[in-house]
Amino acid sequence: MDKKVLLTAGIIIVAICLAARLFYLQIIDERYKVNANNNALLYQTKYPARGEIRDRNGNILVGNKTTYDIMVTPIDLREFDTVDFCLTFHIDIDNVRKKLKYYRENRRKIGYQTFTFIKQVPSEYYSHFAEKAYKFPGFYAISRTARVYPYNAGASLYGYINEADSAYLADNPEYRRGDYVGITGIERSYEDVLRGKKGYNIMVRDVHNRIRQSFRNGEMDVEAEPGKDLTASIDGSLQQYGERLMQNKVGSIVAIEPSTGEILAIVSAPGLTVEDLSNIRKEYGRLVMDPYKPMFNRAVMSAYPPGSVFKTVNALIAQQMGVINPETRFSCSRGFYYAGGKMGCHGHRSPLNLKESIMMSCNAYYANVFRAMMKNPDHQPISEAFDYWKEQVMKFGIGTKLGSDFPAELQGNLPSTKTYDKIHGKGRWNAFNILSLAIGQGEVGATPLQIANVAAIIANKGYYIIPHLIKDAPDSLRRAKYTEKHWVGVDKEHFDPVIEGMYLAVNAPPGAGGTSRRAYISDIEVCGKTGTAQNPHGRDNSVFMCFAPRENPKIAVCVYLENSGAGGTWAAPVASLIVEKYLKGEVERKDLEQYVEQANLKANVPVKRKK
Amino acid sequence: MMEGMSYGRAPRARKVDFGLLLSYLFLVLYGWLNIYSAVYSEEHASILDFSQRYGLQFIWIMISFGVAIILLYIISPKNLAPLSPLFYLAMLVLLAAVIFLGKEVNGSRSWFFIGSFGFQPAEFSKITTALLLSFIMSRYGFSLSNRKDAVKAALVVLVPILLIVMEKETGSALVYLGLILVFYMEGLAGWVIVLGLSLIAMFVLTIALSPLTAIVCALSAACIIRFFLSRRLVWLLTAIPVIVLICYIPKLSALESLGFLKALKPQVWALILFVPHFILWVRDFLAKRDERGSGRLILSLMCAVAMVFSVNFIFTKVLQPHQRARIENLFGITEDLQGIGYNVHQSKIAIGSGGLVGKGFLNGTQTKYNFVPEQSTDFIFCTVGEEWGFVGSIVLLAVYIFLILRxxxxxxxxxxxxxxxxxxxxxxxxxxxVVINIGMTMGLLPVIGIPLPFLSYGGSGMMSFTILLFIFIRLDMERQNRDADLV
Structure with missing residues (x-):
């Protein structure tokens, strides 16, 4: 065949292929026409309202109010009355001039971009702006919501929201610059539920990139989907009451409903106020510098020595191990003496049985109990006995993160054999070296949440449900997590002497030696245990844990006050007031309430002031 | 007419080929309008604003016109032909020098800068290569069947390709591969072209589908061609449906019980059917019992299969990562509309949005606001597609094809x-x-950054294409004169 004809034919075939592709792209395939619109259309984001948070009684704890962000498209700016503009928004004129100058100087780089000019303009300013918006071409407003907190309480647990920073955007590609995101507290743990879904308005741009009108009369616009509301387990008025009691004190209150694990109140003092939350960007610096660390949530982060309240845990584990029984007695002569040392105790009659040891909080009794556990013939050498003991303690949720929906929760401390090998040398330590664990001192550290959880375990006679803040998490995963019973591996009957001891500690007649008389409420059977934990920085910490009523308990409480002396002195009355408030709705003991409220225990707390 | 008598006559009026000239003028003007539209903004509305690309392009067009007139009426390229080795060598020196002295632009070192004006030797070396190739191949006694001559001709093409690849301008180097058509027209056997094309097809099939499919295609193609050659067409027409049927039988739902058969891919079946045939065929061939042409066919088939197995090597070792990414994007293996696939996606949107008659001059929205990068240079066809639509694009394509065929x-x-x-x-x-550029903007070919002749913005391109074309127009003019003299 003639080569020229072949070549010509080949070229024509190639040309036909190209033409066919053109035909397909330009005539047949509708996909690219829709896409082309996407480019010429402007998507104006509509931001969803964040979900609201209500308390267990349906009162709004965290709500929303409408604010506006004023946006500017510099290329559309024309001359306008800057003074009028500033008066409308109550802003400083110099700042406006500076920004306008920047836009003018960088107009090439900026091109058709749009920026946020003023953030979170209150709606009354916005309505003034809306009336005269025609005077300010290039500016427009988009509605955003801001948080409001009708109850002046609970700020530390709600957490705050802020614009997502670069690090967050890098990890979460579905967020865009300018989106708000929960940084701490519930806002963070339930970000996925609360955030909602953004929508958009589609606007048509012409060839000069001017916005013309709504695309197809808005039929393709997508409404923003508001975030889902959450119901917190918190009792708003109890929370508020707790914060009132804790003014001028340093420490925490945690109240849990034992049967459900729902947190009724959680106070960390000094803490954030709702005003701090609303203005977090302004207040952040001051809060961080505050020597009392209000951003530090003591209730879930601070690993305190639990002190004598820990005796209940040892009593339960020892019974289960079979090294003691309710009638085991140990003598005490103002302390426990051993080779090379003494663990002091206060004056009380001797010897005591198990329930009396709890009631009177005898140190010598628990030194003996602890020694018996460490010498338990089933688990030898001591490192093994210790590991076994530790395992049992961890079942109580101590030394491990409970897994609450509090994002900042910490695990506290529980030493391991390694800790002691390091301190004393491998195989060179015995029960007496670690004796302080018997009474909740030394290397053990628990958060107030964990202590409250121990109270709940005792109230439930053997199990706990992970304490949590939200009652109605929409996802089944979290629902399952917060309904599962965690058994601690101690038989039900072993709880009876401990509960009896705790009951007597509060309710035994004056003079009988009960350590928790100050928690007594005439018509509620409170079971409690005091703790007085040594604090290397100043006075002892005052600790109290309790639950009430004795039968079918409704509330378990831990109160932890730094540098406030004996547990019975301050922590017990605070806990008692919380119990009364929750169970009765109103506190009748006004003088006690006043006494607690007015006490200033903050002064005892040594603080390091930052320069 | 006697040869000698023509000396005494006044030179005849030389005739420029009007078809070529008009096509050229059309393309240049069309290109300029589209550059204006692509770069257009209200701030610089004047079409002769020399701070903008369309203003500069106007200058280049004017200079090109000047060069065209010189080539048509002043210097005869025919007289320069003996000097072509000199031009060629000088250009090689420039091509090599730019690797060391040039400025890096978009990752390749192929530009010299004199002041603010850039100069790309690779564009101009097409002219010198074409001249030298024509010079060598037109010498008396040259024959492609002579191995020495063939190697010489191949070297003329391969040396600049090598240098340009070293400049990392792979796209420009690919253009030289088109010169194989020249060899074809001048005596290279057609099956070499067919083999080349089928190797490309193998590469594409391997990447786009699977190596197995590629091998099956090669095998079946070879068998089909064999039947064609041996004229056993009836045999073929019955065999193909039977084979296809057998291959797809396991897919029938009726054969539920034979699950293991169902799991086999049709390609595997095809392989099972074809391989014995192929073995018999090779046996026949070795026993010299087979028809003519079988040797080449078997060899080609071997090459094709070798190609399939070297695809992986070429893909991972020879190609640069960005080239790999472009090819993967073309076949939809990776879809990355924000990254490597962005250009082509935006380009397809722009062309697609043009519809039948386009949005009109200066009314394109996609080719403004920088949705399509490089829109005035390599992606100028987007502007044509968007603003002039299918009609305008087909006219452009037709003019190009007319130009080439003419x-x-x-x-x-x-x-x-x-x-x-x-x-x-x-x-x-x-x-x-034309094919690479337009194919690329429509997503038919991987992104290969070469300009569209006479349309893309750029001085080097405009000049070199003009020179390339007008040397030919002048040569053609001289043919007409010679033909006229012979009358």
Whole structure:
């Protein structure tokens, strides 16, 4: 065949292929026409309202109010009355001039971009702006919501929201610059539920990139989907009451409903106020510098020595191990003496049985109990006995993160054999070296949440449900997590002497030696245990844990006050007031309430002031 | 008429080929309008604003016109032909020098800068290569079947390719591969082209589908061609449906119980059917019992299968990562509309949005606001597609094809072998540019950054294409004169 004809034919075939592709792209395939619109259309984001948070009684704890962000498209700016503009928004004129100058100087780089000019303009300013918006071409407003907190309480647990920073955007590609995101507290743990879904308005741009009108009369616009509301387990008025009691004190209150694990109140003092939350960007610096660390949530982060309240845990584990029984007695002569040392105790009659040891909080009794556990013939050498003991303690949720929906929760401390090998040398330590664990001192550290959880375990006679803040998490995963019973591996009957001891500690007649008389409420059977934990920085910490009523308990409480002396002195009355408030709705003991409220225990707390 | 008598006559009025000239003018003007539209903004509304690309392009067009007139009426390229080795060598020096002295632009070192004006030797070396190739191949006694000559001709093409690849301008280097059409027209056997094309097809099939499919295709193609050659067509027509049927039987739902058969891919079945045939065929061939052409066919098949197995090597070792990414994007293996696939996606949107008659001059929205990068250079076809629509694009394509076919036609009529071969060179260079560029903007070919002749913005391109074309027009003019003299 003639080569020229072949070549010509080949070229024509190639040309036909190209033409066919053109035909397909330009005539047949509708996909690219829709896409082309996407480019010429402007998507104006509509931001969803964040979900609201209500308390267990349906009162709004965290709500929303409408604010506006004023946006500017510099290329559309024309001359306008800057003074009028500033008066409308109550802003400083110099700042406006500076920004306008920047836009003018960088107009090439900026091109058709749009920026946020003023953030979170209150709606009354916005309505003034809306009336005269025609005077300010290039500016427009988009509605955003801001948080409001009708109850002046609970700020530390709600957490705050802020614009997502670069690090967050890098990890979460579905967020865009300018989106708000929960940084701490519930806002963070339930970000996925609360955030909602953004929508958009589609606007048509012409060839000069001017916005013309709504695309197809808005039929393709997508409404923003508001975030889902959450119901917190918190009792708003109890929370508020707790914060009132804790003014001028340093420490925490945690109240849990034992049967459900729902947190009724959680106070960390000094803490954030709702005003701090609303203005977090302004207040952040001051809060961080505050020597009392209000951003530090003591209730879930601070690993305190639990002190004598820990005796209940040892009593339960020892019974289960079979090294003691309710009638085991140990003598005490103002302390426990051993080779090379003494663990002091206060004056009380001797010897005591198990329930009396709890009631009177005898140190010598628990030194003996602890020694018996460490010498338990089933688990030898001591490192093994210790590991076994530790395992049992961890079942109580101590030394491990409970897994609450509090994002900042910490695990506290529980030493391991390694800790002691390091301190004393491998195989060179015995029960007496670690004796302080018997009474909740030394290397053990628990958060107030964990202590409250121990109270709940005792109230439930053997199990706990992970304490949590939200009652109605929409996802089944979290629902399952917060309904599962965690058994601690101690038989039900072993709880009876401990509960009896705790009951007597509060309710035994004056003079009988009960350590928790100050928690007594005439018509509620409170079971409690005091703790007085040594604090290397100043006075002892005052600790109290309790639950009430004795039968079918409704509330378990831990109160932890730094540098406030004996547990019975301050922590017990605070806990008692919380119990009364929750169970009765109103506190009748006004003088006690006043006494607690007015006490200033903050002064005892040594603080390091930052320069 | 006697030869000697023509000396005494006044030179005849030389005739420029109007078809070529008009096509050229159309393309240049069309290109300029589209550059104006692509760069257009209200701030610089004047079409002769020399701070903008369309203003600069106007200057280049004017200079090109000047060069065209010089080539048409002042210097005869025919006289310069003996100097082509010199030009060629000088250009090689520039090509090599730019690797060391050039400025890096978009990752390749192929630009010299004199002040603010850039100069790209790779654009101009097409001219010198075409000239030298025509010069060598037109010499008396040259024959492609002579191995020494063939190697010489191949070297003329391969050396600049090597240098340009070293400049990392792989796209420009690919254009030179189009010169194989010149060899074809000048005596290279057609099956070499077919083999080349089928190797490309194997590469594409391997990447786009699977190596197995590629091998099955090669095998079946070879068998089909064998039947064609042996004229056993009836046999073939019955065999194909049977084979296809057998291959797809396991897919029938009726054969639930034979699950293991169902799991086999049709390709595997095809392989099972074809391989024994192939073995028999090779046995026949070795026993010299087979028909003519089988040797080449078997060899080609071997090459094709070898190609399939070397695809992985080429893909991972020879190609640069960005080239790999572009090919993967083309076949939809990776979809990355924000990254490597962005250009092509935006380009397809722009062209697609043009519809039948386009949005009108200056009314394109996609080719403004920088949705399509490089829109005035390599992606200028987007502007054409968007603003002039299917009609405008087809007209453009038609003009290009007319230009190329016209050059081939005129060249083939030329008795002078230098002019003829040069014409083929020009046609194949234009063809490569047009097909690759337009194919790329429509997502038919991977992104290969080469300009669209006469349309893309750029001085080097405008000048080199003009020179390339007008040398040919002048050569053609001289043919007409010679033909006239012979009358």
């Amino acid at each position: 050059i081939i036609h005129l060249a083939s009529r030329n008795q002078d072998s230098f002019s003829r071969i040069y014409g083929y060179c020009v046609a194949s260079i234009f063809l490569m540019h």
